[in-house]
Amino acid sequence: MQTETILLIIAAFIISLIVSLYQYLYKAKSTTKKSVFFAFLRFLSVFAILLLLINPSFRKKTFFTEKPKLVVAIDNSSSIAYLKQEQQVVSFVERIKNSKEINDRFDINYYSFSDNLKDSLRLSFDQKQTNISRTLEDLSQIYKSSTAPTILVTDGNQTYGKDYQYSSSRYKQQVYPVIVGDTITVTDTKIAQLNVNRYAYLKNKFPVEAILTYSGDQSVSSRFQVSLGNAVVFSQNITFTEEENSKVLNFTLPATQVGVVQYNARLIPLENEKNKVNNAKAFAVEVIDQKTNVLLISDMVHPDLGAIKKSVESNERRSITIQRTSEVKNIDDYQLIILYQPNSRFRGVYEKISTARKNYLTIVGSKTDWVFLNKTQNKYYQEITRQTEYYIPRFNPNYSTFLFDDIGYEGYPPLIGNFGEIRISSNHDVLLYRAIGNIQTEEPLLATIEEDGIREAILLGEGFWRWRAQNFLDTKNFESFDDFFSKLIQYLATNKPKSRLNTISESFYYGNANIKIKAEYFTKNYEFDNRGSLQISLKNKDTEETQTIPMLLKNNLYEVDLSNLKAGNYDFTVTVSGENISRSGSFTVLEYNVEQQFLNAHVTKLKQVATNTKGKSYFIGQNEKLIQDLIQDQRYQPIQKSKENVVSLIDWKYLLVIIILLLGIEWFARKYNGLI
Template sequence: MGTETLLLIILSGIIALLVALFQYKYKAKYKGKWVLVFTFLRFLSVFAILLLLINPKFTQVSIYTEKPNLVVAVDNSNSIAYLKQDKNALSILNTLTEHPELKKEFDIDVFTFDDVIKTSDTNIFKSKASNIDKALRELSSIYKNKVAPVVLISDGNQTFGNDYSVSNKYTQPIHPIILGDTTTYTDLKIQQININKYAFLKNKFPIEAILVYQGNAPISTKFTINQGNSILYSKVVTFSKQENSTVISLTLPANSVGVKSFTAKLQALKSEKNTTNNSKNFAVEVIDQKTKIALVSDFSHPDLGALKKSIESNEQRAVEILNPIDFLNKKNDFQLVILYQPNNKFKEVYEVLNAENKNRFTIVGAKTQLSFVNNNSKVFNVAQTGQEEDFQAIFNLNFSPFLIEDINFEDFPPLKGPFGDISFTVPFQTLLGKSVLGISKNEPLLATLETNSRREAVLFGENIWQWRAQSFLNETSFNPFDDFIGKLTQYLASNQQKSRLTVDYESFYTGSNNIIIKAQTFDKNYQFDTRQSLELILENISSKEKSTTPFILKSNNYQVDLSGLDASKYSFTVRSKGENLSKSGSFEVLEYNIEEQFLNADVAKLKQLAANTSGKSYFVNNVDELISELVNNEHYKPIQKSNKNTVPLIDWKYLLVFLILTLSAEWFLRKYNGLI
């Protein structure tokens, strides 16, 4: 409280006293025994009113103790149970959470993690995936501005994600408790099988197997590839301490169409402790044709290479970059033609495409000759202003021709295209709309159309190569962008009639995780219909067991998660309860549990993680040392803090109550004495 405020309060007291004396001493006719009481009550009332007008501020200081957090992260993956460490993990967790000194010194938070992290202490150790790096990064984000040492209860075996032992993104000290046997055993393992997802009928497809040996003595064993009960390939392989790995390359024939499942096996040694990793299942889908696509351009541009790589990421498709003259010599070889920024050199190309009514994908950019395209396309027209504009994309959730997902198109770099109004002479669907500086132009950036049994797409912008690069920056993978281009290509390369129910699924899945089947339904105007109730009827072909699962609406599609299915072949039917819409298919789940491939705890990585984060690593029988370290570490002591809060007097409600009481008491006494 300042000096000026204090002087005002003193002055207020003087004024309040003078007012009270003036009314009850100087001017009052009543001279009875209550005059001093009336004077005192009036003084209090006037003084309280003046205090409210001055409204002085008071400082409140509250002192409290803040304990650091102790974060306990428990690995919930199947490798913990496979290494017979599940009981140890639960025992350690119970010891840490119930220890009286730890409870006194820390606020203990328990998390479990596998491929995701959860705020739960329920552990069943059945997950078939683990991502230690992701869990530690999320914990670092949650406790970014706090003192929160992390106790990591894990075997250190990670099935996917970035290498946690060398990451610099963890902000808290990490103390791993290492679960698992550190003894080195003799072991044979199929480290990896490399194979293309697709093969073509009557061709041979390549297989690459990476085999690894852990041991000291020279050994000899047999590597085989089986299909059912038939042995398709066999080879004797030898290993030693120095020559502890080998790569086997071979080819197998694709004699029939469909999904073909195989099993690679390494004959086990008598001394092996873990034989699960001696075999690995894999599959290939054999198809009877390959889609050939012509990418026609009169000049070089980075877009050409980006489109070729994206389309050819699917082994079913091949792209050939041609100039207009070369295309005319091979025009009958292609199922789809991409016209990149056409000009008058494309005149004969358009004549051929129009005469044969071929599907096409036209890309319009800054170098496109608009007068030529407007005269030859016959389906769209772009106003010729001679100006260019940068357009960002807006994803259309109601796009109906095929199932597509938003891959954050709005965050992608803008595409450069001609400035001017766009008109179509036939019905079209907008997949991506245009926006400039965040304002929608209500015009298509990417549109599809179907006319005279022909499918066509038009992209009104160049530099789509930047989208592929941005996709990699966002997801550390080209897959989202390549899948988008792949689905657009699949739609354009086919002339099948549009269906009101579309289903998106894979022919086979490795393991039982992330089996997601997606579907879209459309009304009779082919607008995405969110009112449908879809269900999936699934049948295990081997056991004949059936189950029915409802779809859940997510964004612009319906989804059902079938993760956890046993390895087998399945058939399914997706149907709508409200309308007579259904679609059937089949897929196969290959038996593979990556968590059962580990033989030991990864001690080296866990120790490296501890060293990099200023923590310490411990084994199962050293938990007491960890508790002592946590309790005695000066960096983890509770901190006494104060909270200073300035409160104005007008917020003090009791003063208002006091004012009401003094005025009421004065009025009541005056009334009682007949002065009112």
């Protein structure tokens, strides 16, 4: 308490004493017990009121004990059930929960994990993927500022993600892997991986890479074959030894029919082989009979050209050719023309595009001849200022021509464009607006135009190669930007009429992947309608089983998750309640459960994780030893902490009650004695 406050309290004490003595004892004929009692009551009430006005503060220190945290993360993937270890895992968790010693020592937090981390213990052991590396990363963020040794109950078999054996070295907590599953190595051959392109072209051959592995100490022979229906289309004898325990086969298969073609790869199991599930694997290829050819015309060299080429060819169903204006002879073989910074030398190109009625994308920048461009077409007009400006993109969430997501455009570097007003006179839809610094405008930066059956897009700025680079810095890949450009190319390369209902799906899905069907629904003005009631009717063509599921609204599309579907061929129809609109499609689910490809626990990796994090590994039956080691480990000690709170007297509500009580007693006593 400050000296000034103490002096004020002393002054309040003196003032209260003077007031009470003056009112009841000063000039009194005689001093009685009643007058002394009244003076005492008045002294207390005045002193309490003055204390409230002074409002002194007090420091209150409390002590408490903080136990170290203990994280228990349980593998909830289906490999635990496949290895028949679910009961042992549940028993282990119950033992931890019921251990008084460990609960007294630690503050325990339970998690389950598969492809991601969940803060619950709803163990079903039916999840299709395992990502241990991501689990450790998530826990690292949650407990980055506290002591939290981690018990990791798993078989160590990861189906995707970074190699946790090495990424665990960045985990700051001690990890105690509890190894689940059989640790005895048995003879086993398996198809470890099949690498194949998703698409192939009719009458071409597509490459396939098969990685085959063997565990055992004897020399064995088997046969690898690929079949299409009942016909074997590829076959090769394989020999493994203890030293040569893996084979990589590279071969090609012919694409002879259009559509989704399903193949079955099989490595003939050995006679004494225990796990035969991992000896077979299905894969599929979608055979298409044409390729989208894109022509990029430019009379200058610019990094944007490389970004366009990379983005277009990221989809193997598209190819791009780059030519100068003087090299352009025939454009009939191309489905889309891209004009980069046109000038007067593009006059013949525009005439060819007009004659052939081709869709095209125009990209303008600081070297664009706007005098020529304003004269050669009448869809848009740029004010001539001969000055440039940096334009920041701003996403238009109401863009309705086709489905687009905001991939973080406003965080992307600005484009260099021509300063001045831009007017678009044709029917258009703006995807990106211009922003200059903090000033947001309604002028377009990227817009699509559709007129007289011809589709065109115009990008009013150069330097978008930096967007692709920024996308890599943000996400460690180019997928978001390439997907953005791919959708634009897809729209411009086709002349399909607008539809109020569109569906988005793949032609086939692997059994371990998320199966999601999406739909976009528009009003009659082709604005996205979030009021629609959409449902999907699903039919299994093999069993004739049907079901109808409502689709949920997520952002600017409707979606349904069908990840629990069994392998088979399916037809679907999406309908809108109250509207005579529907869209149909089909897809195939290939039978594959990656979690059933493992026969043993991955002991080596889990022991390395324990070494990397200064922990210790245990087997599932060593729960008592684990509990005792944790309790006796001197690194995990309860910590006594103190917390100091500053409390003001005005916050103490009882003082007001005391004041009212004192004044009330004084009033009633005076009234009783006839002094009022």
